[in-house]
Amino acid sequence: MLVCMPKSTRFDSLRARGQTFAWILIVSLLAVFSLQLVHVARLYSANWDEAHHLYDGYLILTQHDYRANAEVPPLVKITAALPLLRMHLALPGSTGTPQTENAFLGGRTFVFANGGDRLLFPARMACMLFSLVTALLVYATGRRFFGMLAGVCSLFLFVFDPNLLAHGTLISTDVGSACFFLATVYAFYLYSVQPSWKVLLVTGLLAGLALVTKFTGILIAPILLLIAVVEGVRERRPATAARLLGASFAVLACAWLVLWAFYGFRYAAAPHGLQLSPTLGEYLASLPNPAQGAKLALFARFHLLPQAYIWGLANTKHIEQEYTSYFFGHVYRHGPWEYFPAAFFIKSTLPLLLLLLLAPLLWLKEGRAYGRQMVFLLVPVCVYFAVVTTSHFDIGARHLMPVYPFLYVLAGAIAAMFLRRGSGWAALAAALLLWQVVTTVRIAPNYMAYGNEAWGGPLQVRHYLSDANVDWGQQLKTVKQYLDQQHDPDCWFAYFPDGAVQPQDYGIHCHRLPTPSGLWWFTLPMEVPPQINGTVLISESDLEGVESGDGALNPYEGFQKLKPTAILQDGVYVYQGSFAVPLASAWVDVRQSAALVQKDELQQALLLAQRAVTLAPQSARTQLQLADVLAAETQWNSAKKHYQLAQENLLNHRPDLEQEELGIRIQNGLDAAVTR
Incomplete structure (x- = not known):
């Protein structure tokens, strides 16, 4: 006997099957x-940033010290460091360098002296939670908004x-920031549909998490305020705008409290009177825009934000310029x-x-x-x-x-x-x-x-x-595998984050080629002849001159015209043969010459500076170093000549790139030579 299922029952059955399939998917x-x-x-x-993020997160959790990497708010860093708390880890000592440099140096030592991936992998798994939560939020928002x-x-x-x-x-703030931006706006939407103090409180908590994830979290404020205004206009109801504006201010007040909670409701960046380096006052005074420094100094004066947070906001202004x-x-x-x-x-x-x-x-x-x-x-x-x-x-x-x-x-x-x-x-x-x-x-x-x-x-x-x-x-494991397969011990490597991470941390023992950060910031040891032979590996960022400048300012410009033997992870270019690298060699001579001047070993400094000029006569940097050595030897006429050549080279190439770095030194040296 056939039994006809009611239409509504068949519809409910199909919908249930559809929902089951959707959940399986x-x-x-x-x-x-x-x-x-x-x-x-x-x-x-x-990569460039992970080690010092993880190091700082561990210091925050174990020592309540926010100084190591104040340039980034704490949430992602402490999340990454949570799996490390049960490990017995050695902490590096202070390097005596400025704070930002010490964070990179200390971070590298912390990670690789304690096992490298032993720390990185569980930390990355903790950070993966932000991605999974964001994915769920994307689904939940899409379903709530559109089905x-x-x-x-x-x-x-x-x-x-x-x-x-x-x-x-x-171990980076980008996905975490995306997570809490969407979470905050979605919660604010739920409040706009059905107002509730509980939903408003959750929205404030999420907005606070956005603030302590990345400094761009501050943009939550204009976003919520503008949504309130636009909603009022869309509905043609001023009362709607007023209600949502009031809610926005309540959310931001709650977020401000959450921010303070993540800094332990303590203004100072570290306990026991330990100071930031440079101090906050010095750092604010050095901002390129004095007006910005004055505004942040006002926040510091009245303790409106934690000291480390203000320092980080100032750092964003510094790096915009640098x-x-x-x-x-x-x-x-x-x-x-x-x-x-x-x-x-x-x-x-x-x-x-x-x-x-x-x-x-x-x-x-x-x-x-x-x-x-x-x-x-x-x-x-x-x-x-x-x-x-x-x-x-x-x-x-x-x-x-x-x-x-x-x-x-x-x-x-x-x-x-x-x-x-x-x-x-x-x-x-x-x-x-x-x-x-x-x-x-x-x-x-x-x-x-x-x-x-x-x-x-x-x-x-x-x-x-x-x-x-x-x-x-991020390619060092792939580079290591490639070199092991090639069985070629004679290799040279220009590695983009060299210093923050070093190839030898992954068992890669190539000769080091200079990068601006590795040479002048981290002062890594290196010797580079004008002609190199064998396998040459160059990070894509160094190949394009991201730090040095393009054209004649880039020591690896000549490689751009060559066909690489291999490209590893689409980011490290491999060349084999014999290659001239005169500017790279000259850079090393310039740094060594400057170090010898500091030791008052002027004769040897002069020889290195002269060799640098011979290798790269069109470089403002080489001409400036030779002029500085000659000035130290009181050979003012010769020094004046090379200061002028340095100035000409600066103007002939990219003064917009090197003016801030070298222009003042050149002009000061030239003024001193003229008055002698």
């Missing part, structure tokens, strides 16, 4: 995401994003405003960009139904882009990480809309989702260097962007 996506992240955590060597299918599509796209996979397990930027084949003192928009279009996947390009269709078809959701998605993106575009901190698309969760929620909604609109549109959406997977699988595990197909793929990114867009120094 969600769990599967998170599992795949986790496996990819674990693989990255095992493969990538320590379960949109949430699943958003999650699907998110977990196959190469940028998230590159940074999602590193860091150079590589953009479309040239190094700039400060990157152009187009840097981050271009980086977004180069580093984002084409499926994401195409779905966003189709976003107006969602607005035209269903805009009225989703007006509030669009406000909460687009205002954070617009505010964040407006701020970073006008900043001078142009060193990596990773700083755009907070906008990606919002954009993936929107892209997932568009994909879901197409999946529901008939076979043709559904086929397009399915193709874009599949394309996202193929993109990731094709470049795995070299996610760091990802660039989309419209720009030529990963190996072409170096023509447009550098630094952490391609090379953050």
Whole structure:
């Protein structure tokens, strides 16, 4: 006998099956995401920043000392250090160097004297939690805003994003910042729909976590305030704007308390009267913009923020001025405003960009139904882009990480809309989702260097962007494996983070080639002849002259025209043969000559300076060193001649890059020579 199931019962059964399938898919996506992240955590060597982040996190947890790396707020660092608390670890002594340098030196010693990956891997697993939470938030936001299918599509796209996979397990603040930006805005949305003091309290807690994750967390304030205003305008109800503005101020007050809690409600950066180096007053006085220093000094005077937090805010202003930027084949003192928009279009996947390009269709078809959701998605993106575009901190698309969760929620909604609109549109959406997977699988595990197909793929990114867009120094395990396979002990290596991490930390014993940081900041030992032979490895960032400058300022410019023997992790270029490196050799002579002048060994200093000028006569740096030695020997006429040559070289090449570093020294030396 046939029994007809009621229509409503059949519908409920189908919906239950659909939800079960959706949950199986969600769990599967998170599992795949986790496996990819674990693989990255095992493969990538320590990058520029991880060791000193981890070192500082450990000092905060064990000694309540925030000085080592005050340039970054504490949340991610202490999360990374939590798994280390049960280990018996040796702490390095002070190097007697300024604070930022000591953090790098102490961090390297701390990590590699205690086992390297023994510390890094569990720390990275702890940081992976931020990625997993962000993934869940992307799903939850997509589902709440646009329905379960949109949430699943958003999650699907998110977990196959190469940028998230590159940074999602590193001891870095970028993904953590993205996590708490989305979490705060999502919680504020829930409050706007159904006001509750409990939801408001959670929103304040999350906003506070954003503040102690990365200094860009401060942007939560204008984002929430602008959302309140826009919502009031959209609803044409001033009362709505007033209510949400009041809620925003309550959230920010709570966030301020959370920030203080993470610093132990103590103003001083360290216990027992220990001081920052340089002190906060000295550091604020040295800011390039005195007005900014005065504002931060006011915060310090009234203890409105913890001392270490104020020091970190000042550090962001310092590095904006100090860091150079590589953009479309040239190094700039400060990157152009187009840097981050271009980086977004180069580093984002084409499926994401195409779905966003189709976003107006969602607005035209269903805009009225989703007006509030669009406000909460687009205002954070617009505010964040407006701020970073006008900043001078142009060193990596990773700083755009907070906008990606919002954009993936929107892209997932568009994909879901197409999946529901008939076979043709559904086929397009399915193709874009599949394309996202193929993109990731094709470049795995070299996610760091990802660039989309419209720009030529990963190996072409170096023509447009550098630094952490391609090379953050994460390739040493791959380099070690390559050299072991080649059985070639005679190698030379210009390694981008040399000093913060060193090749020998991973068993690589190549001769060291100079990098600006390794030579003048970390003062690493090296001897470089004008001609080198064998296998030469050059980090992509050094190949492009990210720190030194492009063109004649770059000692490795000649290698750009050569075809490499191999490219490791799309970020270390390998050459074999005999190569002239006169500027690199001259740099080493300049440093050694300057050290001998300090010891009053002027004759030997003069010989090295003369050799440097012979090797690189067009370098302002070599001419300046020779002039300084001659001045120390009171040979003023000869010194004047070389100061003038140094000045000419400076003006002939890139005065915008070297003026701040060398220009004042040259002018002071020339003035002294003229008056003698």
